[in-house]
Amino acid sequence: MSGFDLSGLTASFGGERVIGPLSLKVNDGEQVALVGKSGAGKSTLIRLVHEHVGRESSLVPQELGLVNALPVFHNVFMGQLDRHPTWYNTLSLIRPFSADRSSIKALLKALGMPEKLWTPTASLSGGQRQRVAIARAIYRNAGLLLADEPVSALDGPLAHLVMNELKKRFATSVIALHDVDLALKYCNRIIGIQDGQVALDEHSERLTSADIMALY
Amino acid sequence: MALDHIRKFLVSSLLMTATVTASAETFVFTAIPDEDETKLVERFRGVADYLSEELDAEVRYIPVKSYAAAVSAFRNNQVQLAWFGGLSGVQARRLVPGSEAIAQGVEDEAFETYFIANTSTGIEPADDFASLEDQLRDKTFTFGSKGSTSGRLMPEFYIRDTFGDAPEDVFSRVGFSGNHTRTLRLVEAGTYQVGALNFQVWQKELGDGNIDTDAVEVIWKTPAYPDYQWTIRGDVDERFGDGFKDRVKQALLNLDDPALLESFPRSGFIPASNDDYEPIRKTAEEIGILD
Amino acid sequence: MFSYPTVRTSLAFLAIAVVGLAFADIAITAANPWRDLGNFFLGVITPNFFSSEGLLTALLRTVAFAFVGVALGSFFGFFLALVYRAWPVRIFCAFIRAIHELFWALIFLQFFGFHPLTGVLAIAIPYSGIFAKVYSEILDEADPEPGRLLPPGTGRIAAFLYARIPDCWAQMRTYTAYRLECGLRSSAILGFVGLPTLGFYLEASFSQGLYSDAGAMLILFYVLIATIPLWVRPKLLPVYVLGAPFFLGEGLPIVWGNVERFFTEDIIPSPLKDGEGLSGLMSWAGDLMVEQALPGIWNTVVLTQVALVATGILALLMFPLISKHFGGPVRRTSGHVFLVVARSTPEYILAYILLQLWGPSMLPAVIALALHNGAIIGHLIGRQTNGIRLRPDAVTGFGRYSWELVPRIYRSFLAFLFYRWEIIMRETAILGILGIYTLGFYVDSAIQNIQFDKAMVLILITAGLNIGIDALGRYIRSKLALQTMPTC
Structure with missing residues (x-):
């Protein structure tokens, strides 16, 4: 049981709403890429999901926590x-x-x-x-991977190596990525975030990078 | 990290066990630190050797840093015998029921305090303390130790009795030098203008040529009072065997090694009793040192 | 300028000190203070290392007491730090560290007597309180993120060992090493009340004017402290800590009945023992307050405030001695030596020396406190200036000092100064034992008169005053938003 179904997700920062309210349902076996401009609320959403699914997930935060x-x-x-x-x-x-x-x-x-x-x-x-x-x-x-820009500091071949490894080891995952090509290649579902809302939610086979670039 | 703390814990337990092994059957004595330490150590090591031989027991002298520490060690039964001053002896015997003054120096029956002044003050020696009042007022003054009889109790008594004021009100500055030798040195150097000390220390230092008589002189001598004595705990017989107290007393009274006596300096030891020190107790109560 | 809160605070403290100076007893009463000082320095440059057979033993005992005391202090301080959030623990720690090592020693002397435990506990107890506070500050600053990422169900101990300790380890080690140096100083001065450490012989030599002997002891002590990095090695530490308890000396056996008597009789106010009831107690307490506590508090506060400002001024004057922005390597090296000597000499010993030389007044105490603490702060901010990069065309000389450096380090300077406020007051109180009429004088008098009930009340008042100053210092530091490292 590694999927989740969350609704009414919201987050505010300094009195200003940065996320939601939105609902997010991820089924077992879905490898989700969160895409969108920086500041769109991807990191916040990862955090929110992590809080809600309890800690029964493997988390890679942006600041790493080493x-x-x-x-x-x-x-x-x-x-x-x-x-x-x-x-x-x-x-x-x-x-x-x-x-x-x-x-x-x-x-x-x-x-x-x-x-x-x-x-x-x-x-x-x-x-x-x-x-x-x-x-x-x-x-x-854990059954679910939550990762926030896990390969941002890696160069091309290494990024592919690592993403491949993640895809192999986690059947279910939510990964925030700014690299659209990586998202399309290693995830089977793409969720676009814009101004704290879900602006796109599609299987990756049905998308091209041009579709996603519209979010940026 | 964790290992480090385990180590530290081990240390603490070791500490507890390592320190309880000190021998319990050594007869230990102390003395009030009324003079320079090296002199005291020299003098009382001699006494320890002498007593050890006479009593056929292990005898140890421990030096302390204050009169109160000597009294506390006696009270706490860490020492069983002490060479006290008049006041410290009275304090100690009040705190340890059954303890007894067993011997005093020949000179201690009629002890004196000397008031000394730096010659730059121009104070003339006098027989009548009251006549010095004008010259003494607003000078700087030092006692010896706070717990001393000849260096604190008696001089303070005569100052209050004669001038009707506390020392702080008579003098512009009142200090406690710590011991008699120190009082002598401080007044000699002019750090304090006037001081009060044990007459035996003065005479011995004078005899040894250690005083610059151009810089310091005696300006007044107090009437005589009882002072130093050997005081022993009441429970020594239980601990060291019947008759131990009497043997200690006899050993002290028999002490006739001239070098050792000279180091005190006393010409010999004579029997003493607790009652001999009643005048000291009354004086101490009068000026509030004893409750 | 006057709109800066830091400047206004500084001026306010300066004004208080000037007013305090008017009430303070400042004088040199010795007839020949400079001749005596000269003799003393002559003694230091003609040291006699063979004065006393006991000297090496005393040095060994000084080190042993420091190691055992600091090790126990850090051990218990560490566990107190884990529960430091609970306010009873905070208050308890503030209380035990507000009482100076010498006061603790004087208390334990009354019932443990000359047993090594007296010296060990006199260091370990206040140090536990200090360690608890600083360790908990360090632990609080650790990055919380790794802890949050641990899998649920991780044991608390494992979580602590993996996610908290490693990040704090280096800082805790540095601080503990610094405390070991403090422990050596504390251990040395315990000799002044009769424990078998260096102070015992130092006091004896000084009071007899044997300056060459005293000089030798001081030199040995400086060498001991200056070479700490050479002989205190992480690998050797277990050897030292395990070995130290065996070098404390035998002392005299503890008589446990004395402990009970101390707590059930000695420290009970005499009117209660004598059955004089509440009215007797009130008049006893009233007399104690009026005749001893209040004058003691007044003198302690006046001396503290004057010494605090003198410390500040001296620190600002001394930091260029080691700053790379002034002078060449020769000047800086001699500056380092001077600061090391000044800060390695415990205030108590400095004050004792100056009192012997100049006669009794607050002056020797002010100079001693300012020299010791000023050298510590001067060293810290001097080191800080070495991290400052000036533009190549920056002014030189006094302009560089006053325009480029002082404004840059002033805030951390104030932070250090207010951090040491409480420490200066602790020392001020204790200097009373030497004959200056601060609280320590009255505590010592009460002990000399075998009135432990009075002594305890006065010690509690001293502790309360310290806790108050500590809180005030913290308030001012937070009000001015001053940050400080705990290693000061």
Whole structure:
């Protein structure tokens, strides 16, 4: 059960409505791309959905939320802190177990950065940091992915690699994207947001990039 | 992080166990810090060695930083014997029922306080304290320690008794130098114009040639009063065996090592009793140091 | 200029200090203050390192007490920081840190006597309160986002260890290291009340005018503090912390009955013990207030205000000593040495030295407080100016100082100053033990007269005054929107 059906979603900022009221229903197996101008309310909508579906989702926020003082391994491992007893987690902080080490290493390899396993997160580049947050979301392995511009700092081939990985691992997702081509390629449903309202909602096969550009 | 705190916790428990191992059967004594520390340590280590031999027990002297600390250590049974001044002895015996003054110096039966002045003040020595009133008013003045008999209690008593005012009202500035040697040095240097100290310290320093008599002189001597004494706790017999108190008393009275006696300086020790110090108690109550 | 709230506040404090100065007892009473000062400096440059067999032991004990006290303080402070949101905890922490280490030592001396626990607790208790406050400030500043992203059902401990601690770790470590340095100073001055640390021998040497001995001790102490980065290594820390308890010395055994007696008899106001009832208590309290507490409070406040402004002026004068915008490397290095010496010397020791040399008045206390605290603030803002990049054609000399630098650092300067306000008052109160008529004088007198009931009331009043100043300082800092790092 990873889809959701939410209605009456609203958000205001400084007394001004930025989102809604709108309804959003996402079924299992739908991979939704949120598109629209910056400031249209995509990030706010992702946040709202995250609040409403509880935390039974893997979230990649725009600001990533990494613990800079910890190495990559631990930032990724944090996705599964709820699966282990406290003693296990505490021990992992000092000396990780080999099963976790190999699974996280494999995950990083899929994202193109296996050599960074023990690098402190603070010393990574923007694109690497983004992939650490993505790895954490994948490792978390919830039924629903909520991601806000997860590949904004990645160059072409890497962006495709990562989006492909996300598509493969999450049957159901809502991803805010400013790159229209990526949206069309890796998502099966496109929702356009304009002035806080749904201005477009279509299967991606029925859309071309020109249709979407109308929103911008 | 977590490890660090576990370490710290271990430390705290270690601390608790490591510190209870100190030996309980050592006979410990102290003394009021009325003079320079090096002199005290030298003097009382000698006494500790002497007592240790006479009593055939482990005897240890611990130096303290204030008269009150000496009284507290005695009261708390961390020391069992102390060389107190008149006032500190009275305080200690009030707080420890059963404790006794057992010996005093020959000179302590009739102790005196000397008022001294820096010669730049031009104050002339006098036999009659009252005649010095005009010259003393508005000078700066220092006592010794706040808890001293010869350095605080008796001089304050005579100041109040003679001039009818508290010391703060007689003098422009009143300080507490800390001990008698310090009082001597401060008045000699002119930091304070007038001071009051233990006459034995004055005479010993004078004899040793440590006083610049062009800079400081004695201007008045108080009438005699009882002062220093050895006071012992009442429960030492229970702890160190029957007759221990008497053996300590006898050892002190028998002390005849001239070098050791010279360091006090006393010519010898004679028996004393709690009642000998009644005048001190009354004086202290009169000026409000004792409740 | 006068429209700036920071300038108006500064002028108001300056005015208060000037008025305070009129009431303050400022004088040099020594006949030959400069000769004595000269002798002292002569002593420092002709140090005698072999004066006392106990010196090295004292140094070792100083370090041991500091390590054990600071370790326990940080341990308990850390756990208090976790529940610092609860106001009873806040009040409790404000209270325990408002009482100076020396006062704690004087209290514990009454029932633990010369047992190592006295010195350890005297440091650990107030430090717990300080650590609790600063640790909780650091934890509050941690980025909350990683915590929000944790999967639901994550245990609280795991969440804390992964999402909060790592971000705060570096800052907490820096602060703890700084506190260790403070702990060494605290530990040293505990000797002044009889614990077996450096202050014990320092006091003895000074009071006997043995300046070469005293000079040697001071030099050893500066070296000890200046070399902290060399001998306090993260890897060695467990060794030190585990080993320190074994170097505290034996002291004398605790007699537990004394503890009970202290709390059930000694500190009960004497009229209650004597059954004089409420009216007896009222007149007892009234006398205590009029004769001791009020004069003590007045002198403490006057001295604090004068010392605060003197600290500020000195800090502004001293920061160019280490600023890279003035002078060459030689001048800056000597400036560094001067500031390190001034801030490594505890105020209490500085005041003690100056009192011995100049005679008793508030002057030595003001100078001591201003030198120590001014050097600390001067060091912090001097370092801050080194981060400022001036345009290549900026004016030089006094113009650079007054136009380019002071305006830029003034707000953080004020923040540091108001942060230290409470610390200066704590010290002011304690300097009374040396014979200046602040609250500490009356506390010490009460203890010397074996009147612990009075001493406790006066200590509580001192703590209350401190808590008040702390709150006022915080209010002014927030009113002026001044930010400050806790490591000051």
